[in-house]
Amino acid sequence: MERTYVMVKPDGVQRQLVGEIISRFERKGLKIAGLKLMQIPRSLAEEHYGEHKGKSFFAPLVDYITSGPVVAMVLEGKDAVSTAREMMGATNPLQAAPGTIRGTYGMDIGRNVIHGSDSPASAEREINLFFRPEELVSYDRSLDRWIY
Ligand code: RTP
Ligand code: MG
Numbered sequence: 001m002e003r004t005y006v007m008v009k010p011d012g013v014q015r016q017l018v019g020e021i022i023s024r025f026e027r028k029g030l031k032i033a034g035l036k037l038m039q040i041p042r043s044l045a046e047e048h049y050g051e052h053k054g055k056s057f058f059a060p061l062v063d064y065i066t067s068g069p070v071v072a073m074v075l076e077g078k079d080a081v082s083t084a085r086e087m088m089g090a091t092n093p094l095q096a097a098p099g100t101i102r103g104t105y106g107m108d109i110g111r112n113v114i115h116g117s118d119s120p121a122s123a124e125r126e127i128n129l130f131f132r133p134e135e136l137v138s139y140d141r142s143l144d145r146w147i148y
Contacts, residue, residue, distance in 0.1 A: 005126035010068035034074035
């Protein structure tokens with residue numbers, strides 16, 4: 001099974017969308033392997049978004065992601081990376097399909113509610129940035145045979 005890194009961004013926490021968002025992933029069939037509320041230090045934010053260093057939106061992006069607590073999670077399941085990305089919708093909420101998380105809750109690309117890893121390689125990198133191995137839990141769900 002594949003794992004992905006997902007986080008409810010500070011605007012999602014402030015707007016009290018945490019339960020709603022986690023509930024969507026649970027109902028879809030993804031399994032929670034790790035979960036915590038945290039305030040991201042600036043250095044971690046810069047590393048996480050390192051691919052965007054030098055771009056015009058880098059500084060505002062780091063300011064935004066460190067502006068309040070986030071809910072960090074690791075989700076597990078078949079094709080977890082692309083499944084979570086599809087559920088999130090396009091980066092700009094204006095282009096995100098209705099019914100996706102960003103399409104439903106977002107108004108602005110700079111306040112787009114949620115992050116999800118964009119590839120299995122990114123997922124591995126980001127999971128290691130945000131979680132220690134002992135914070136991730138492997139367990140059986142009795143309903144797995146009804147999902148797969
Ligand atoms: P994320 O990494 O947060 O899941 O978002 P993403 O893959 O859909 O988009 P990405 O290209 O990685 O951009 C990271 C975040 O930077 C902000 N952004 N602003 N003003 C702009 O043109 C712009 N472009 C990107 C967004 O908050 C985006 O989620
Ligand atoms: Mg990205």
